Amino acid sequence: MNSENNNQAGKENGRHQKTPSVLPAGSSDVKAHQNKKNRKKKNRKNQKRRPAAPNIYGAIDLGTNNCRLLVAQKTSSGFKVLDSFSRVVRLGEGLGKTGVLSKEAIDRTIEALDICVSKIKRRGVTHMRNVATQACREASNCDAFIERVEKEVRIKLHIIDPMEEARLAVLGCKALLEKKYSRAIVFDIGGGSTELIWVKLCQDGLPEIIDWTSIPFGVVNLSEKYGTYERISDGKYKEMKQSILNSVAAFVEKNDMQVHTDQGQVQLLGTSGTITTLTAMHLGLETYDRNQVDGARVRSLHIRALCQKLSVLNYDERLALRGIGADRADLVVAGCAILESIMDLWPIDEIRVADRGIREGMLLDMMESHRPGQNNKPQNNKQRTRNKKRSRNKKARKDQKHDAALNNNPHVDNPRPHKKEEAAQ
Structure with missing residues (x-):
């Protein structure tokens, strides 16, 4: 009766009151009901405190010779590689003669990109950036290739210009730039081009690109032009070197680099398959070990001696040497010619070796531009103004999300163990 009166009173006041369960004081049902309520409150608290899923970053670097992927998670000191x-x-095989990407080369690349996407899918990548460099910049059928990749592999490749390629290479290698120097020359010997970057090392440790140049000579197009399966004559080897020197002379003179070099203020830092392969050979490694190569310091005279030794061997003789694989043995002579030219231009006693570059640069760039939760709070006028100035980073984030969205139906392939990359670096 009391309960009915209470309900009637509630209705008259314009609201409905839920009839409470009438239970004896101290009843076990009361305790169970209270415990259930406490558990619900605790679960709601835990849900609020549960940390957000970590951001996983992926970067694909498609060059003239190699297809590379790196998947990582941000840490307090940089990032942790997951795959x-x-x-x-x-x-870029045959590109110098035909001006187009061949069907065979495209098929090989699609197969490699399929594996990359399988790994990206499995690792739950949330932010991606996928770039292509010299071969795609040069090929007349690049648009058709990009469309096929997007259709079959479900990722979008962005063709970057040489300036962006240089910026990413320096960003990826910045941890190996030493503060005791005021300048650095960073070189990246690729398959279709070579990037040379003149860097100022600021007091805060951050590198500032003063100038850069990209020359259209890499290990693939030079090897195709001069042929490297047979022994190259001394005259042809010198011709290769001279073509590099002629291409770089104006860059050296423009920046008055010799003054800093003579004063011992310049660090020489190299990132590419050529310098890492030669370093592994110099160290006498049976199999390539990134932990021993990345960050190593090698004497220029030792690397020059290796270059001169390799330049007089044919393919089979080079392949028989320790530390050089079949995929590098036919390209290494062209790489040696480029590297010797660099050492001729800048006679610096020591080379710092980097088994890192564009991929690492892309990861660091994405991690810097993306800050979790930054869009969850209202923005004041100052924040809006600041964000307008970050239009480039905003566009990059949009591309990353677009790429991740495309990656919803990857082709499944047999993945390789992430600690052993297929190609010798």
């Missing part, structure tokens, strides 16, 4: 992949695809 990686590298395969020689020779995308």
